[in-house]
Structures are given as structure tokens and as C-alpha cells.
Amino acid sequence: MKNRRDFLKTACKPIVLATLGIPIIEACSSDEEQAEMNTNTLGNNNTTQSNSPSELEINLDDDRFKDLKQIGGWVNFTSENILLVRISDDEIRVFDNACPHQGARNRWSFDGSNFTCSNHGNSYAASCSGSLKCYEATLDGNILTIDLS
Numbered sequence: 692m693k694n695r696r697d698f699l700k701t702a703c704k705p706i707v708l709a710t711l712g713i714p715i716i717e718a719c720s721s722d723e724e725q726a727e728m729n730t731n732t733l734g735n736n737n738t739t740q741s742n743s744p745s746e747l748e749i750n751l752d753d754d755r756f757k758d759l760k761q762i763g764g765w766v767n768f769t770s771e772n773i774l775l776v777r778i779s780d781d782e783i784r785v786f787d788n789a790c791p792h793q794g795a796r797n798r799w800s801f802d803g804s805n806f807t808c809s810n811h812g813n814s815y816a817a818s819c820s821g822s823l824k825c826y827e828a829t830l831d832g833n834i835l836t837i838d839l840s
């Protein structure tokens with residue numbers, strides 16, 4: 692009886708459910724393992740997953756973000772599915788790059804105040820109170836920290 696109890700405490704949920712005949716598809720890794728995997732996947736000098744798996748740090752010195760040096764400059768960072776736009780010297784807004792209409796991620800243009808998705812021509816304000824999903828982001832020097840949760 693004790694062995695069964697120990698097994699249930701230590702086995703991951705999908706294995707326990709599978710032993711009970713309940714099929715489920717889910718990875719058997721802990722949050723720590725997942726965070727470590729994200730670090731390995733994203734770990735380079737300029738873009739890293741920080742302590743929280745939902746936090747992303749971007750070094751703006753990276754050439755991929757050079758357009759963010761000027762107010763009004765923007766970047767569609769497709770590998771992380773985010774749109775970034777420089778609002779002021781000390782603010783960069785970050786949005787999910789999925790178009791609210793049908794989810795296109797790579798058809799964006801920016802006119803200085805609105806993003807337009809050329810898939811069907813809809814425009815969205817670069818505002819955190821608009822239709823685009825906005826992420827909390829803080830700028831400290833050249834390091835932009837984004838909370839992707």
C-alpha cells in the first residue's frame with residue numbers, strides 16, 4: 692500500500708491517468724525543466740528567457756532591434772510572436788503579433804500610430820487599450836523585459 696501511495700505522489704499526472712485507463716496527452720516535465728529548456732532554446736547573448744518562463748529579455752543592442760532606437764520604429768519579432776514599437780525614449784510597447792481578425796502574424800505595417808494587417812486591410816491602434824493584445828514591458832537601459840503571461 693505504501694509503494695502505491697509513493698508512486699501516486701511522485702508520478703506525473705498523465706502516467707497516473709494512463710494507469711487508470713484515462714488517455715491524455717501531456718508532457719511529463721516539471722516547470723523547472725521547462726524553464727531550463729526555454730533558456731537553452733532562447734539562450735544567446737541578446738534574447739533570453741529570464742527566471743520566469745513567461746519573461747523575455749531583449750538586448751536592444753542586437754542588430755535585429757535597431758529600428759527600435761528611433762521613436763516610431765517598430766519590429767515584428769516573429770520568432771517570439773511579438774510586435775514591438777518605440778513610443779518614447781523610455782517606452783517600448785509590445786503586442787502579440789496575431790492579428791485580431793484571423794490571426795495572421797506576418798502581414799504588418801505601421802504608420803506611426805496604427806498597425807495595419809495587409810491580409811484583409813484592418814488597422815489597430817498601437818495602444819494597450821485597443822484590440823491588439825498588449826504585454827507589460829519595462830525598459831532599463833538597453834534591456835527590455837517583457838512579461839508574456
Ligand code: FES
Pocket residue numbers: 790791792793794795808809810811812813
Ligand atoms: S487576418 Fe489580419 S486583417 Fe484579416
